[in-house]
Amino acid sequence: RRKAKRGQPPKPTPPPPVPPIEADEQVFAARLRGALYFFSSAKNRNAFLAHPARYANAPPPTSFLPPTAALLGPEAQALPLARTLSRKLGLVVLSLDEAVKWVLQGASPLAEILRPIVESGTPVSPLHQVQALQLRVSSPDTLRRGWLLLGAPVDGKIAEIMRVCSVLPSRIFGICAQHADASIAGLEAALKEKRLSHRLAKIDSSRNPLAQQHEVERVLLPLLRLRQQAVAATAEGEAHTAEGLEVTDDDFVAKLNPKFGFYCPVTWLNERRLHHCGDGEAAVAKRCAAEYKGVYVCCASDKQLSAMLLRPEEVLAGPPLPSPLPTKETQQAAAYGVSPSLWAELSGHCPVTLARGPKLGDYASRALALKEGKKEFCVEYESKRYVMASAECMEEFLATPWKFSRLTLPSKLLPASDPLDVGELPTRGYSEQTLGDSLKAALTDLLTLERPKYPTLSCTETALKFVALHLKANNPNVRAPHLKHKYSSKLHDYTERCGLLDAIMRTARSNGEVAAHSTASAATDATEERDQGRPGPEGSEPDQTTATAAHSESAACKKASEAPMPDLATLFKAWDEAVAAGLDIH
Structure with missing residues (x-):
């Protein structure tokens, strides 16, 4: 009372002793002024009981989002890697069988369902296994340290059940061969169908354990850093990216900003343009989205996302979207x-x-x-x-x-052009539309030849075969160089053989004309010598027998030159005999 009169405040009355709460051996708790405090050990709880005011007024710890991951692969490689990650990152190693055993040790509705199934020897269904895992990851140790699931999900069915139950890990590491990943092919296809393929990371089984550990840490640690940054930004009331939070599609849609929805507010505020992010699909839109005060905001690109993170209040306070929307x-x-x-x-x-x-x-x-x-x-x-x-x-x-909604057409329009389906035309029309240019080029080259005639074919068959070879040699759909060279060589050889008959006839005609000219010249010389009365080579008189022979030979040559050429059958026969004898046909 004297100290109070002198203006000195009285000493604060110490709080009454905190009674401990007797519970399970693994739970250490105490009650203070209607609030419950939990401790990791009995030693920490006793320290709190001795000085409750010191610890009760301490600042609250920062929030922590524990990591979640899964590891698939051969047990000889996956189990040592899981133990190493558990020691270094503090993760709790789990499995579906271990989750079922953990549920059976307690009393819960799921335990009552699983106990008869296990006692009868019936395999536990994947749905019950995932439900047991859902209860196991809700325990205090996994919530505090995070968890690493070993050996699951092995296929798309279990992955879909885990996704529905919201226990699908943020990253799934599959230990497989570099060129043979058939063991996780089904899982990869299922995740790709649900647009969750980014959660799967492959690890080469041929690498050493240390390299595999570094590969897991290279993927997992940046994800943890992003999640911790998001937690810190939320605690300070700032905006942060939704990347790394692994929010489900349903939760993302439920927490979208009601004012803008899937539209980007930054594009609308700065450019007065509408941009519908992800075409209304949450799996695509949340890859470039921000979270601010528990609400998700979609952005068009990384540039708009940076503007949203810098000035969230200004962006969200912009004008509303027009109505109606396209x-x-x-x-x-x-x-x-x-x-x-x-x-x-x-x-x-x-x-x-x-x-x-x-x-x-x-x-x-x-x-x-x-x-x-x-x-x-x-x-x-x-x-x-x-x-x-x-x-x-x-x-x-x-x-x-x-x-564009207020535009009008000109008063005069061009005639409507109905598209023509070439496949519906008759054979002649289809050929004109598709083969016209090719046939025109083939016929033009055919006309440039001088009376083409293949030795064993008629004129019509010769022309048809030339057109066929020309179409093959100039086919634009043939891209292989060896095929182009093959058909071009066939066309070249065929063209040369078509002119071979004309060459033979010209050669025969020219040979007959030369022989007739030589004989006629000799006869003319002999006649001139006889008329002039000059002596022969030995000075004798001209021989009457020689003159008569020369005259007869000249008449025979003249008759031979005027005789008609042999028919085609004879020439073909001569051609076959020359080829059979191996003679040079040229």
Whole structure:
């Protein structure tokens, strides 16, 4: 009382002793002023009981997101690696069988279901195994240290059950051969179908254990760093990336910003353009998303994500999105059997190409800017359907639909050009449309030849075979160099043989003309000598017998030169005999 009168505050009354809570051996807790405190050991609990004010007023620890991973592969390699990671990272090594045994040791509804199954010797179903794992990872040690699942998931069925039960690990490491990964092929296909292939990491089984450990740490440690940064940013009220949090698709959609949804607020604030992230699929959109105050915000790219992380309040306070918003209708429009000109706006023409064309100018320039839209690029806006000419035009329309929804067509349009299906034409029309140029080139080359005639074929068969070889030699679909050389050589040899008959006839005719000319010259010389009365070589008179022989030979040569050429059958026979004898046909 004297100290109180003198202005000195009285000493604070110490709190009453904290009674310990008797519970299981593995749980150490105490109650202070209606609050429960848990401890890792009895020694720490006794220290808290001795000085409760010192520890109760201490700042709360920072939040921690424990890592979760799975390890697949041969037991001889996976088990030592799991033990090494457990010692270095503090992870609890689990398995599906160990989770079932842990559940059977306690009292829970799942234990009552599993006990008769185990006692009867019936294999435990994958669903019950994953449910047991779900209870096991909720225990205090795994929540504090994280866990490493050994030997699961081995296929897509178990991976899907784990995904539904929200116990799919953030990273799955598969120890497999470098060129043979059939052991995890089914799991890889299932994760790719659910767009979760980024969670699977392959480790080469031929590498040493230390290299395998470094590979796991190289993938897992950056992920842990990202998760801790996200926890620290959340504690300080700042925005952070959603990468590394491994949020399920349902949770991501449930916590999307209601004002913007899947649209990027940064693009809308700075450019006044709409950008629908991931086409409405959470698995794609959350790869470039930010979390701020428990709400997820989608961003168009890393540049927009950086702006969102720098000024989240300013971005989210921007103007709301316009109403209504455009939506894609590619699947519904593909079911329409009629032409888009009957049900789409602008008579089925693309509004983007119309807007890009000249606003004034001549009619031809404006008409050329009109392009017919396609049903696979259909967009609905303001209860109207528009079809675009390409995917790029559709993206432009989705970004700023109000720029194109008020356009009108020119007063005069070009005649509609219906596409022609060449496959529906008759044989002659199909040949004209597809083989016209090739046949024209083949016939042109055929006409350049001088009376082509293959020795053993008729004229018609010779021409047809030449056209066939020409089409093969100039086929644009043949890309192999050896095939091109093969068909070109065949065409060249065939062309030379087609002119061989003409060459033989010319040679025979020229030989007959030379012999007749030589004989006629000799007869003329003898006649001139006889008329002039000159003596012979020995000075004697000209021999009457020699003159008569020369005259007879000249008449025979003249008759031979005027005789007709042998027929083709004789020439063919001579040709075959020459080839059989191995003579040079040239």
